[in-house]
Each structure stands twice: as structure tokens, then as C-alpha cells.
Amino acid sequence: MATEPISTSSNAQSTPQKPLAIVPAGLEPIVHLKAAVDPASLAWRQLKDGPWWQAIPAWKDVDEATFLSHIWQEKNAITNVEKLVATVRDLAAPEFIKDVEGGFGAAPMAVRISPYLLALIDWHKPYEDPIRRQFLPVKSQLEPDHPMLTLDSLHEQSDAPVPGLTHRYPDKALFLVLDTCPVYCRFCTRSYAVGLDTDLVEKVSLKATDERWDRAIQYLSERPEIEDVVISGGDTYRLRADQIRAIGDKLLAMPHIRRFRFATKGIAIQPMKILTDAPWLDAITEIVDKGRKIHKEVVIHTHFNHPNEITDITRRACNMLFERGITVRNQSVFQRGVNDSAETMVRLVKKLSWVNVHPYYVYIHDLVKGTEDLRTSVATGIQVEKRVRGSTAGFNTPMFVVDAPGGGGKRDMHSYEHYDTETGISVYTAPSVRKDEFFATFDPISSLSSSAQADWQVPARRTQMVDDALAAAKAKAI
Ligand SMILES: *Cc1c(COP(=O)(O)O)cnc(C)c1O
Numbered sequence: 001m002a003t004e005p006i007s008t009s010s011n012a013q014s015t016p017q018k019p020l021a022i023v024p025a026g027l028e029p030i031v032h033l034k035a036a037v038d039p040a041s042l043a044w045r046q047l048k049d050g051p052w053w054q055a056i057p058a059w060k061d062v063d064e065a066t067f068l069s070h071i072w073q074e075k076n077a078i079t080n081v082e083k084l085v086a087t088v089r090d091l092a093a094p095e096f097i098k099d100v101e102g103g104f105g106a107a108p109m110a111v112r113i114s115p116y117l118l119a120l121i122d123w124h125k126p127y128e129d130p131i132r133r134q135f136l137p138v139k140s141q142l143e144p145d146h147p148m149l150t151l152d153s154l155h156e157q158s159d160a161p162v163p164g165l166t167h168r169y170p171d172k173a174l175f176l177v178l179d180t181c182p183v184y185c186r187f188c189t190r191s192y193a194v195g196l197d198t199d200l201v202e203k204v205s206l207k208a209t210d211e212r213w214d215r216a217i218q219y220l221s222e223r224p225e226i227e228d229v230v231i232s233g234g235d236t237y238r239l240r241a242d243q244i245r246a247i248g249d250k251l252l253a254m255p256h257i258r259r260f261r262f263a264t265k266g267i268a269i270q271p272m273k274i275l276t277d278a279p280w281l282d283a284i285t286e287i288v289d290k291g292r293k294i295h296k297e298v299v300i301h302t303h304f305n306h307p308n309e310i311t312d313i314t315r316r317a318c319n320m321l322f323e324r325g326i327t328v329r330n331q332s333v334f335q336r337g338v339n340d341s342a343e344t345m346v347r348l349v350k351k352l353s354w355v356n357v358h359p360y361y362v363y364i365h366d367l368v369k370g371t372e373d374l375r376t377s378v379a380t381g382i383q384v385e386k387r388v389r390g391s392t393a394g395f396n397t398p399m400f401v402v403d404a405p406g407g408g409g410k411r412d413m414h415s416y417e418h419y420d421t422e423t424g425i426s427v428y429t430a431p432s433v434r435k436d437e438f439f440a441t442f443d444p445i446s447s448l449s450s451s452a453q454a455d456w457q458v459p460a461r462r463t464q465m466v467d468d469a470l471a472a473a474k475a476k477a478i
Pocket residue numbers: 166167168169172173174230410
């Protein structure tokens with residue numbers, strides 16, 4: 001297998017090519033219909049390169065080999081404010097640190113951020129920075145939760161016949177193999193289970209135990225209609241090589257299972273593990289190869305949200321996966337102040353495509369505790385999608401979806417039966433998942449007019465608005 005040496009940082013691919021201006025002898029110059037493209041407009045091809053992490057005071061002497069070590073990345077993950085201060089030192093203003101401290105205190109999520117991500121934050125503008133917004137809550141930006149929010153808003157637990165296995169759709173299942181991740185994202189839909197207990201939330205336990213796995217495998221084996229399994233968590237970056245083989249072999253051995261995906265945010269937040277954790281990558285590769293030989297598709301699904309998360313290290317990791325024939329698809333969460341502009345989303349999609357990652361879904365932010373400041377309206381999603389579609393290949397164009405609260409599953413954002421931008425209520429149906437049911441979701445309160453905001457504060461008005469929206473949807477749906 002030809003792999004690039006990890007200590008070089010050749011970046012030939014990411015240099016924009018100059019248009020050929022030489023006209024071969026005997027040919028007329030071409031009359032171009034399109035104006036020449038400004039190379040600056042192809043900026044997504046410029047991948048951050050060199051020892052950029054050395055700008056972080058604690059890591060000014062960390063060389064590339066050390067930074068690329070997945071063991072070093074794990075050891076130096078930031079898990080509390082003291083560690084953050086000790087790492088960024090005078091790069092962050094004391095007022096900002098105080099604000100983060102307040103944010104951590106109010107967060108229902110455990111805190112964990114990889115050195116890779118921490119070093120990508122622009123510490124001169126931490127308030128605006130899209131990576132900071134996703135991982136480090138600041139108290140001054142928090143907004144009260146939407147009154148319609150419940151923990152586990154997607155009802156993953158009530159659709160689980162055995163703990164950690166959600167069977168909602170007819171032919172596919174979601175298998176939560178463990179409950180830890182290499183980072184903890186503020187916006188995590190699974191904050192009911194993922195991460196350590198925090199001051200505010202006591203988590204459901206989904207440990208990687210043999211017994212729980214056996215029960216899940218037993219269930220899958222008894223359901224011949226299931227052809228597709230999502231192996232998620234937590235995060236499959238956290239599985240050991242022997243666990244990847246154990247689970248992969250068991251699924252491959254079930255005749256009715258035709259495809260499965262290992263879900264990991266890892267490639268987005270710690271791409272160097274692909275380059276330096278050979279046992280992990282070899283185990284994945286082995287399962288993918290075994291699957292290919294018996295005509296079953298095994299792929300990786302990952303989770304990039306902003307173009308800044310893609311660097312030259314990402315390119316090298318993705319090249320390695322590509323050389324091994326491993327398909328990588330991406331699911332993003334649409335977040336206010338992170339990727340809710342057309343310009344950013346187009347750049348993300350192009351940059352992912354450039355490193356051979358297929359954009360698959362963009363999720364409208366679910367109702368998750370402590371994240372109202374990150375949520376957007378469905379209307380914003382619709383505006384941005386319009387600009388994304390057409391900007392590149394259709395197979396690299398993500399579908400914008402709403403994961404309907406209450407267990408309706410993913411719905412094309414545009415397919416609402418009713419949407420009132422005044423109250424921010426949209427209503428979806430899901431005939432293949434829950435026939436004859438209606439699922440409402442809610443735009444963030446701060447995106448609404450001041451009179452609608454006032455209405456949401458009155459419990460009786462709330463009920464009325466939801467009832468009206470459901471009635472309007474029922475009148476329209478066939
Ligand atoms: C997202 C999800 C799946 C996979 O759905 P796709 O649309 O195929 O990506 C399966 N089960 C559950 C419960 C899910 O939330």
C-alpha cells in the first residue's frame with residue numbers, strides 16, 4: 001500500500017492551477033463565454049499547512065510528529081477551564097475565560113476539545129470563531145431553551161427495543177455501541193446519553209459491554225427486514241481494533257444485513273489518528289475489504305461543520321482512506337454563527353469534495369438543551385440550500401433535513417405540510433415511519449417577531465399556536 005510519509009507536508013494538490021494561456025500552433029484562441037475566474041475565489045483549495053498549532057503558547061515547541069500522534073492528542077485534550085487557561089495562556093482575555101467558565105457551569109454537556117480543534121480557533125476573535133462556538137459555551141451568548149424542548153427530543157430511547165439500539169425506520173437500525181467521544185459537542189442530539197454526568201443532567205448509561213452488544217446483535221439477527229446498520233455512539237473512534245473486528249464480523253455474517261456505516265466525528269476533529277493509529281485504521285480497512293468481497297457496503301460517516309476544520313492534515317488522512325477504498329460521507333449540523341450562511345456552506349461542500357468526502361446531510365439543529373443560541377430557523381435553511389444546490393456535483397450536494405422531534409425521523413426540510421414563519425412552527429408527516437402522525441418542530445425564539453416571542457411566554461398561547469399549526473397541517477395533508 002502506497003502511503004505518504006507522515007512527516008512530510010507536501011501540498012501540491014492544494015495549489016490553484018494557473019489557466020493554460022499557451023495556444024498550440026495551428027489552433028485559434030478560444031473565445032471564452034465565462035469571465036476568467038479569480039484564483040482567490042478558489043480559496044477552499046488552500047489547506048492550512050505548516051506548524052500552525054505552535055501559535056498556542058503551551059504548544060510552541062510541539063513538533064509535527066508529536067502533534068500528529070493520536071496519543072498526544074488524547075492526552076492533551078482540554079476537559080476543563082484550568083486546562084484551557086494553562087494552554088492558551090495570554091492569548092485569551094481574562095473576561096473571555098470568565099465567560100467560558102460561566103458557560104461550562106450552565107452546560108448540560110461534558111467538556112472535551114481536541115488540541116487539533118483548539119489550535120484552529122482564532123484566539124484573537126474567540127467570540128465570532130465558528131469552532132469556539134461549537135465546543136466552548138460562553139455564558140453571555142446563551143439563550144433560554146425553547147419552551148417545547150424535552151431531553152431526547154428525537155425519542156431514540158422510546159424506539160429502542162434493547163438498550164442502545166434504535167429501530168425506527170423499516171429497514172435500518174441505529175446501534176449506539178458506546179457513550180464516549182473524542183470531543184463533546186455542545187449541539188449533541190444524544191446529550192441524554194453521551195459524555196459524563198454534568199451538574200445538570202444525569203446520563204443514561206450506554207457502556208461498551210459484551211452483554212449489551214450481544215442483546216443488540218441478537219435483536220438484529222431476529223429482524224430480517226433490517227438491511228442497514230448505523231454503528232454510532234458516542235463515537236466509533238473510541239472503539240479498539242478488536243471491538244471493530246468483533247462488531248464488523250458479526251454484522252457481515254448476518255445474511256440480511258447489506259450495508260453498515262461506522263459513524264465517527266474523529267476525522268473532523270482529530271484527523272491524525274488515521275495517519276498514526278495503524279491498528280484502528282487496519283481494523284476498519286479489514287472489515288471494509290471483507291465486506292467488499294461479499295458485496296456488502298461498509299463506509300465511514302463523519303461530521304464536519306465548518307471549512308476551517310479541514311486542513312492539510314485532513315487531506316492526508318482522507319487521501320489515506322481514499323487509497324484504501326473507504327468511502328467517507330459527511331453529515332453537518334446547521335448552526336447559527338457557524339455555517340448558516342450560503343458562502344460558508346458552499347465553501348464547506350467544495351472543500352469536503354476536494355478531499356473526497358461526500359456531503360450527505362445537513363441537519364437543521366435539533367431542540368437540544370443549552371443550545372438555543374446555535375439553532376436556526378427552517379427558513380434560513382431553505383435560503384442557504386438554494387445557493388448550495390447547483391454550486392457543485394449533485395452527488396456532493398447535501399440534503400437539508402429536519403429530524404422530526406417525537407420520532408418521525410429525517411424529513412426533507414422542504415416537505416413540511418405547514419410552516420408558519422410568524423410562530424416558527426413547522427409540521428411534518430412521515431408516512432413510511434409513523435403513518436397518520438404529525439410532527440412539529442420549532443424555530444428559535446429569538447428569530448421570531450417580538451409579538452410572537454411574547455406569545456411563547458404565555459403557556460395558554462403556546463398550546464393554541466401548536467394546536468393551530470397541527471390543525472392547518474391536517475387540513476392540508478392528504
Ligand atoms: C439517521 C438515522 C438512521 C440512518 O438514516 P439515513 O437516512 O439512512 O442516514 C437510522 N436510524 C435512526 C434512528 C436514525 O436517526
